[in-house]
Amino acid sequence: MTTHNVSRSEQSIPETTAAIQLDLMVYVLALIKLWWLPLAAALLSAALTGFWAYSKPYVFQSGVKVSIVDIEDPGGVAPDDRRASEVITLVEHGFVMGTTHDNYNDVIRGRLASRDFTMRFLDAHNVYRHFYAGQWLSKEQRWKDGFKPDRGEVFTRFRDEVRTIYRDEETDIITVSMNWIDPAVARDWANQYVASFNEFIRARTMNDVRRKQAYLEEELRRSDVLEIQQSIYRLIEAQTAIAMLASAREEYVLEIIDPAALPYRSFNMSRKKKILIGSVVGALLATFAILAWVLLMRMWRSIMHYRELQSRDGFSDCQAAHH
Secondary structure: OHHHHHHHHHHHHHHHHHHHHHOOHHHHHHHHHOOHHHHHHHHHHHHHHHHHHHHOOOOEEEEEEEEEOOOOOOOOOOHHHOOOOOOOOHHHHHHHHOOOOOOHHHHHHHHHOOHHHHHHHHHHOOOHHHHOHHHEEOOOOEEOOOOOOOHHHHHHHHHHHHEEEEEOOOOOOEEEEEEEOOHHHHHHHHHHHHHHHHHHHHHHHHHHHHHHHHHHHHHHHHOOOHHHHHHHHHHHHHHHHHHHHHHHOOOOOEEEEEOOOOOOOEOOOOHHHHHHHHHHHHHHHHHHHHHHHHHHHHHHHHHHHHHHHHHHHHHHHHHHHHO
């Protein structure tokens, strides 16, 4: 009798589990009975999303497309391009060409996004006043008394939220984009960023040329050997060509393919779409909550039913042992 009772209770477990898995009408009826709950959740979620969406301003994006120009070619006077009969030594070649980077484009992109240049740009164009508009006196062009902008925070926000540098792997064209709530400011920042970078690299090149020319002129005064003097003159000639090229070329290292224009549409999602998505998410969450509640209640009833069967089997075993 005990074996029969135990087997009966064990057989009831898979039957109950199968009923939980197959009886979908219970969930359908629960959704029909509580139809108002997903609707209320959708309305509440739409209201909260709308409040959040209208508290955030629209963000506009404007970008300028550029191509990297190889500035390591000193304008046709590179040692390898000379047709003179004199021998060009390895020292002259290295002095004229400087440090040649196999990953030249990667170096330029690294400098374009570097902290050094970014901070120079923020300081030169006083970008801080847009991040702390309430502390900036536009008529007097100064900060309120005692206020100092947090340069580190502005740099972090500018790097993570405002500036975007994207490279097309197929065409190797770089897009420098700016995101801001004022479309005109986003356009101006993008164009100014590229122009400032050209001036930044130009200044580095001119400083390097002046330093090398000063060194060469000093060595020329010290040397009495004709061959060395000729070599130094060739080096000075190459440095002069580099300086002329840097001064004459406006788009020195970044050639502008398509300048930034005034954006007419916002970069972020519209408020209506945000509200619609928020209402759908709220309704789905409420629906899942109802289904989960029904499932948990059925599991709880199954567990209680199983415990009740176990108690009956235990009671029957006690009676059998007593007789």
